Amino acid sequence: MTADSWDPGQYAKFLRERSAPFFDLLDLVEPRPGLRAVDLGCGTGELTRALHDRLGCRETLGLDRSAKMLEKSAAFAAPGLRFEEGTVESFAPDGPFDLVFSNAALHFVEGHPDLWPRLASLLAPGGQMAVHLPANQDHPTHVTAREVAREEPFAAALGAYVHPTHLLPVEAYAVLFHRLGFARQSVKLVVYTHLLESRESVVEWVKGSILTEYQSRLAPELYGRFLETYRQRLLPRLADERPFFFTFKRVLMHATK
Numbered sequence: 557m558t559a560d561s562w563d564p565g566q567y568a569k570f571l572r573e574r575s576a577p578f579f580d581l582l583d584l585v586e587p588r589p590g591l592r593a594v595d596l597g598c599g600t601g602e603l604t605r606a607l608h609d610r611l612g613c614r615e616t617l618g619l620d621r622s623a624k625m626l627e628k629s630a631a632f633a634a635p636g637l638r639f640e641e642g643t644v645e646s647f648a649p650d651g652p653f654d655l656v657f658s659n660a661a662l663h664f665v666e667g668h669p670d671l672w673p674r675l676a677s678l679l680a681p682g683g684q685m686a687v688h689l690p691a692n693q694d695h696p697t698h699v700t701a702r703e704v705a706r707e708e709p710f711a712a713a714l715g716a717y718v719h720p721t722h723l724l725p726v727e728a729y730a731v732l733f734h735r736l737g738f739a740r741q742s743v744k745l746v747v748y749t750h751l752l753e754s755r756e757s758v759v760e761w762v763k764g765s766i767l768t769e770y771q772s773r774l775a776p777e778l779y780g781r782f783l784e785t786y787r788q789r790l791l792p793r794l795a796d797e798r799p800f801f802f803t804f805k806r807v808l809m810h811a812t813k
């Protein structure tokens with residue numbers, strides 16, 4: 557993903573549906589007084605503010621590499637809450653956190669077998685890690701995008717880029733937490749279901765997520781052709797029903813050191 561492939565407006569179109577797993581993840585966190593938390597890939601910061609308020613954190617840092625997403629974060633300012641532009645890969649904080657939290661962002665970061673130990677090392681004793689990873693990579697929305705990206709003229713213009721899948725098998729995260737010495741853990745695969753207006757709405761959904769990765773790499777005219785090819789290929793693969801029943805798999809995990 558390029559740093560600024562994000563379009564906060566398009567992403568916010570399904571904010572209610574997209575925030576449900578955030579609140580489910582937040583429910584897994586054990587509240588404790590005076591937490592120091594970091595939200596990795598915080599986006600606009602709207603949900604980081606919800607985390608900060610709900611847990612009554614002493615200090616919360618929202619980190620994101622997209623300046624466009626962070627532009628919105630000023631609206632969510634609060635005492636003890638700050639936002640910083642930076643990548644998860646180069647994040648080198650000045651002290652330990654009681655909570656390392658990430659909602660729908662770490663699937664963009666490669667090398668989870670190395671990333672999990674690094675994130676665990678950011679925790680104070682007794683600290684918590686809470687992560688939500690979207691896991692719909694085998695859904696037609698994702699399969700079709702990869703398929704179209706491999707075809708010409710898009711493949712040449714994309715330099716053979718196809719959005720990668722960094723997710724490990726779900727049970728591998730449980731093994732990682734175990735090997736890293738976490739005392740308690742819960743790793744679950746959840747199917748979220750959404751009633752969208754029609755199958756066309758699914759295209760609007762992915763325009764705010766995975767398709768942004770292609771949009772940022774293609775000239776506007778070529779992206780228009782990419783989108784049209786994608787739409788024509790995807791729609792016959794989805795049930796022609798109103799409302800459209802959209803399933804979305806997500807991995808929610810929480811572990812305590």
Ligand SMILES: C[S@@+](CC[C@H](N)C(=O)[O-])C[C@H]1O[C@@H](n2cnc3c(N)ncnc32)[C@H](O)[C@@H]1O
Binds near residue numbers: 562598625659
């Ligand atoms: C799907 S959005 C989720 C935003 C927010 N957590 C939410 O739930 O609304 C993913 C965010 O992760 C950020 N992101 C992706 N890869 C990143 C990385 N390597 N370092 C920092 N942020 C990253 C993107 O810029 C984007 O804002």
